[in-house]
Amino acid sequence: MGDRDGDKIYNAQVFVNQDGEVAAKYRKTHLVTAAPLDERVCFTPGDEFVSCKAGDFKAGMSICYDLRFPEMCRTLAVKHKTNVILTSSAWPMVRIEHLRVFSLSRAIENQSYLILANRVGVDDGVTFCGTSAIIDPAGAIMARASVDREELLQAEISIDVVESVRARVPAFNHRRGDLY
Numbered sequence: 001m002g003d004r005d006g007d008k009i010y011n012a013q014v015f016v017n018q019d020g021e022v023a024a025k026y027r028k029t030h031l032v033t034a035a036p037l038d039e040r041v042c043f044t045p046g047d048e049f050v051s052c053k054a055g056d057f058k059a060g061m062s063i064c065y066d067l068r069f070p071e072m073c074r075t076l077a078v079k080h081k082t083n084v085i086l087t088s089s090a091w092p093m094v095r096i097e098h099l100r101v102f103s104l105s106r107a108i109e110n111q112s113y114l115i116l117a118n119r120v121g122v123d124d125g126v127t128f129c130g131t132s133a134i135i136d137p138a139g140a141i142m143a144r145a146s147v148d149r150e151e152l153l154q155a156e157i158s159i160d161v162v163e164s165v166r167a168r169v170p171a172f173n174h175r176r177g178d179l180y
Contacts, residue, residue: 003027008044013061013088015052024052026061030069036126039065051080056159058082060112064089067102070109077110078172083137083162085110089118093147096129107135111166113157120148137165 003012003025010027017023027046031039049072051060060076062085067073076082085106091099099118107114113136120130132145134155142155166172 009042010046011039011043011063012046013063013086015054015059015061015086017052017054023054024050024061026050026063028063028066029072030065032065034065036124049076049080051076051082054084057084057113057157059084059086062087064091067099067106070106073106073110073112077112078175082110082112083159084113084115084157087114087116089116090123091118091129093127093129096131096147099129099131103133103135104139104141107137108139109171111137111162111169111171113137113162118145120146120150137162 001012001014003010012028013026014022015024028043029046029049031043031045033040049060051058058081060073060080060082062072064087067087073085076085087103089099103114103116113134116133118130118132119128121128130145130147130149132151132153133141134143134153134157135141143153145151145153
């Protein structure tokens, strides 16, 4: 969605809670400049990462190109204490494997669910790759959409799964914050 603030326009994502209220709004921080697209022409980058409570979960928000920056999701996991990463996207078919690898990697390395909503269709000559997915904290794909049509995905997520994965491989406890 577009979000305007004065003369600035942001590529933004909102989280609507169970009461239908906007619980959080994230303004995309990493603007894509991969040909033929240059978001800097019309969008201003956001300047903060955003998370919000969702029942037993804490969700971190990201948009499309943000997946290429592992430090963003790690910051959400470590500083914001998130265990779900919500990513809305318009990823092109030409880079479908990048989307698959980045989505799996962000889920696995942050031991968090990753919920990806990626568009389908063609716009301005660019074909989008769909393949929306729900990935668990161990990297198992719980649900995946096709490349060429709109679909509704559903999967049951559990805080117990997050805790179990994090207990089996306590990577967050082994981080060397003194080095990075």
